[in-house]
Amino acid sequence: MPLRPQNARPQDARPQTSHPHTAHPQASLPTLSTDTAVRLVQVTKTYPDGPDVVTALRSVSLAIPRGSFTAIMGPSGSGKSTFLSCAAGLDSPTSGQVIVGDVDITALSPDAVTRFRRDHIGFVFQAYNLVGHLTVAENIQLPMLLGGTRPDPGWQASLVDAVGLTGMEDHLPGELSGGQAQRVAIARALVTRPAVVFADEPTGALDTRTGQQVLGLLRRMSDELDQTLVVVTHDPGVAATADQVLFLADGSVVGDLVSPTAADVSARLAELGR
Numbered sequence: 001m002p003l004r005p006q007n008a009r010p011q012d013a014r015p016q017t018s019h020p021h022t023a024h025p026q027a028s029l030p031t032l033s034t035d036t037a038v039r040l041v042q043v044t045k046t047y048p049d050g051p052d053v054v055t056a057l058r059s060v061s062l063a064i065p066r067g068s069f070t071a072i073m074g075p076s077g078s079g080k081s082t083f084l085s086c087a088a089g090l091d092s093p094t095s096g097q098v099i100v101g102d103v104d105i106t107a108l109s110p111d112a113v114t115r116f117r118r119d120h121i122g123f124v125f126q127a128y129n130l131v132g133h134l135t136v137a138e139n140i141q142l143p144m145l146l147g148g149t150r151p152d153p154g155w156q157a158s159l160v161d162a163v164g165l166t167g168m169e170d171h172l173p174g175e176l177s178g179g180q181a182q183r184v185a186i187a188r189a190l191v192t193r194p195a196v197v198f199a200d201e202p203t204g205a206l207d208t209r210t211g212q213q214v215l216g217l218l219r220r221m222s223d224e225l226d227q228t229l230v231v232v233t234h235d236p237g238v239a240a241t242a243d244q245v246l247f248l249a250d251g252s253v254v255g256d257l258v259s260p261t262a263a264d265v266s267a268r269l270a271e272l273g274r
């Protein structure tokens with residue numbers, strides 16, 4: 001069964017540039033087009049801190065190309081979680097715009113953002129976040145069930161097959177290993193064929209070998225489905241699997257690496273005072 005959905009763009013239709021997956025931190029932004037999956041325009045996020053404010057993101061502008069696998073890294077407190085929350089519509093920026101596909105989600109009402117997230121954004125969390133009383137199949141279908149639809153049975157079967165869980169559709173989350181649970185979460189994140197999948201430390205709760213398998217699966221989903229993937233991670237090995245890494249420090253994008261090794265990533269983090 002083909003994994004690539006019918007409406008996916010063939011690989012060879014991608015525009016040919018020297019770095020087709022390179023994000024553009026802070027630099028002059030490319031014109032918005034369908035080849036940009038997520039775009040942040042001067043996004044600032046502040047939090048109240050007693051009489052003061054903490055600035056978690058400082059006028060961040062970047063464009064994440066469609067089909068790319070991007071890792072977000074930076075020292076503790078640099079703004080990675082805040083970036084993820086704002087880019088994924090889980091929280092609203094204090095100022096600036098977040099555009100997913102061609103929709104400015106910062107201009108939507110809270111209800112509309114919730115619907116948009118459900119239909120167009122996938123999430124993978126460190127702690128899997130499966131619903132304990134629903135089966136594997138039901139957990140995977142959940143984003144569509146919440147929207148009043150069901151996945152096409154062929155698409156559901158190919159996803160279950162792709163994450164290696166064929167035959168386990170009727171199991172409950174409590175019967176799964178950590179790696180299996182995360183693979184269910186990945187299938188669930190992909191089921192709506194979202195514009196982008198955000199993952200927050202997706203291998204953080206797994207042992208090294210299982211983490212590698214899950215990482216390999218994410219890489220394969222990016223390649224085979226042309227799925228845009230944005231992963232926040234502390235792990236240079238995870239970042240080295242990505243097409244590019246964006247580094248945050250003190251709420252700003254301070255650099256990027258394209259197709260880096262884990263050693264390149266570690267060296268850059270050391271410079272930033274990880």
Ligand SMILES: Nc1ncnc2c1ncn2[C@@H]1O[C@H](COP(=O)(O)OP(=O)(O)OP(=O)(O)O)[C@@H](O)[C@H]1O
Binds near residue numbers: 055081082083
């Ligand atoms: N809800 C909040 N209220 C107040 N300050 C916050 C809140 N969330 C984050 N911050 C502050 O914003 C800054 C960025 O935090 P954020 O959690 O985004 O960083 P991070 O890079 O994800 O850190 P870590 O790697 O430790 O998870 C920090 O100074 C943090 O203390």
